[in-house]
Amino acid sequence: MKLLRGGRIQASGDAPIERRDILIDERGYIAALLAPGEPIPGGMPPDSGIPFDREVPSRAGSPAASAQRRGTELITIDLADRLVVPGLVDAHQHLDKSHTLREVPNPQGTLDGAIAAFADYATRLTREDVIAHAERTLRACSARGTVAIRSHANIDPECGLRNAEALIELRARWQDRIRLQVVAFITSGAINNPKGKGWLDDALAMGADVVGGTPTRAHDVDAFLDMLFDASQRFGRPIDVHMDEHLDVNAVHFDALADRTLALGMQGKVVASHSSVLSALAPDEANRIIDRLAHAGIGVITLPAANLFLQGRHADRLPPRGLTRVNELAHAGVTVACASDNIRDPFVPTGSGDMLEIARWTVLAAHLGSKDLGRAFDMACGNPARLLRIDAEHGLKVGARADLLITKAEDAADLVAGGALERCVLVGGDAVGGHLI
Numbered sequence: 109m110k111l112l113r114g115g116r117i118q119a120s121g122d123a124p125i126e127r128r129d130i131l132i133d134e135r136g137y138i139a140a141l142l143a144p145g146e147p148i149p150g151g152m153p154p155d156s157g158i159p160f161d162r163e164v165p166s167r168a169g170s171p172a173a174s175a176q177r178r179g180t181e182l183i184t185i186d187l188a189d190r191l192v193v194p195g196l197v198d199a200h201q202h203l204d205k206s207h208t209l210r211e212v213p214n215p216q217g218t219l220d221g222a223i224a225a226f227a228d229y230a231t232r233l234t235r236e237d238v239i240a241h242a243e244r245t246l247r248a249c250s251a252r253g254t255v256a257i258r259s260h261a262n263i264d265p266e267c268g269l270r271n272a273e274a275l276i277e278l279r280a281r282w283q284d285r286i287r288l289q290v291v292a293f294i295t296s297g298a299i300n301n302p303k304g305k306g307w308l309d310d311a312l313a314m315g316a317d318v319v320g321g322t323p324t325r326a327h328d329v330d331a332f333l334d335m336l337f338d339a340s341q342r343f344g345r346p347i348d349v350h351m352d353e354h355l356d357v358n359a360v361h362f363d364a365l366a367d368r369t370l371a372l373g374m375q376g377k378v379v380a381s382h383s384s385v386l387s388a389l390a391p392d393e394a395n396r397i398i399d400r401l402a403h404a405g406i407g408v409i410t411l412p413a414a415n416l417f418l419q420g421r422h423a424d425r426l427p428p429r430g431l432t433r434v435n436e437l438a439h440a441g442v443t444v445a446c447a448s449d450n451i452r453d454p455f456v457p458t459g460s461g462d463m464l465e466i467a468r469w470t471v472l473a474a475h476l477g478s479k480d481l482g483r484a485f486d487m488a489c490g491n492p493a494r495l496l497r498i499d500a501e502h503g504l505k506v507g508a509r510a511d512l513l514i515t516k517a518e519d520a521a522d523l524v525a526g527g528a529l530e531r532c533v534l535v536g537g538d539a540v541g542g543h544l545i
């Protein structure tokens with residue numbers, strides 16, 4: 109067992125900071141949150157403690173001090189007043205595309221330009237390429253504090269099931285560092301293809317965790333949504349759609365999504381990513397839809413990087429931001445997360461894998477308030493954990509896995525505002541990324 113002693117813990121962005129010692133059991137789960145000086149359950153005596161800046165027992169290699177303590181019942185690590193928050197969660201990525209920008213330029217900077225460029229490149233893309241690019245991103249995300257990622261995997265005539273296979277392999281390879289969920293993502297290349305349904309079924313049968321797709325790019329949006337919900341029902345998987353990635357008020361399909369979600373009792377199991385067009389609708393109509401999303405238990409993921417880069421390029425003045433109505437959704441009770449989306453590919457040329465940076469962009473791009481930094485932190489932590497349905501095992505609470513981010517920050521708002529010079533990331537109580545000096 110391990111005891112993280114002498115730290116300050118903050119369970120969510122707006123939660124109070126408490127002084128608690130974190131007891132972690134042999135499985136890597138939080139067994140107790142103890143007040144300073146509170147006896148350890150079972151009467152286990154703590155040892156003299158390992159200074160945190162000298163060593164955190166890690167899975168990658170056990171330094172000397174850990175080796176000496178092998179066989180002792182309890183390893184105590186002195187956090188020296190550091191802040192402990194739950195590990196970050198990135199609810200929407202495209203690991204199969206990340207770090208392809210050099211090979212796949214998108215000179216127009218538009219969504220159509222990116223889709224066309226990637227479709228051409230995808231015919232030459234190998235499974236090994238996907239794995240190599242994705243692992244570069246996974247390492248960066250892990251070092252910056254991300255402990256869970258939901259990634260879409262293109263399924264289309266160019267990629268077939270290759271990308272989904274690669275990400276499913278990575279899910280197993282990285283299971284002790286990042287919880288990876290793979291979305292079977294029927295893209296615009298497959299959406300109007302009669303073989304699309306078969307590809308979707310094959311990806312789910314292969315083990316993809318989530319049903320995904322781009323309904324607004326289908327000839328028949330209703331039929332496409334029916335296909336997704338039908339697959340979801342047959343395979344028992346949740347749904348995460350790229351609801352829209354446009355600002356065309358003549359292509360609004362939230363009611364169709366809410367109708368099916370309610371009719372099939374899928375509240376809490378459906379996510380609408382992007383939902384950009386809400387920002388283009390008149391407030392009354394936007395609010396009517398937002399209330400329906402709240403009633404249907406549909407979550408929303410805002411993706412500021414892609415929206416800021418891709419949307420509004422045709423405006424000759426005052427280009428729109430392209431983000432959904434984050435404030436209104438949150439106030440209506442919709443679970444809202446922010447996420448990275450694309451990282452250094454034809455869709456978005458930037459990206460570090462740092463969810464604190466994405467939370468920061470969300471504050472600025474979505475016009476959150478100056479006191480909403482804690483709320484933005486939750487959009488990169490607890491909220492996406494709920495949308496990924498891993499919240500029972502995530503967080504700073506007894507029974508959750510000890511997937512934690514440890515820094516010298518003042519609090520979660522400080523992390524959103526300015527990041528942290530050093531970070532240490534624990535998964536299952538073991539150090540897996542970053543370090544503190």
Ligand SMILES: [Zn+2]
Nearest residue numbers: 200202350449
């Ligand atoms: Zn996306």
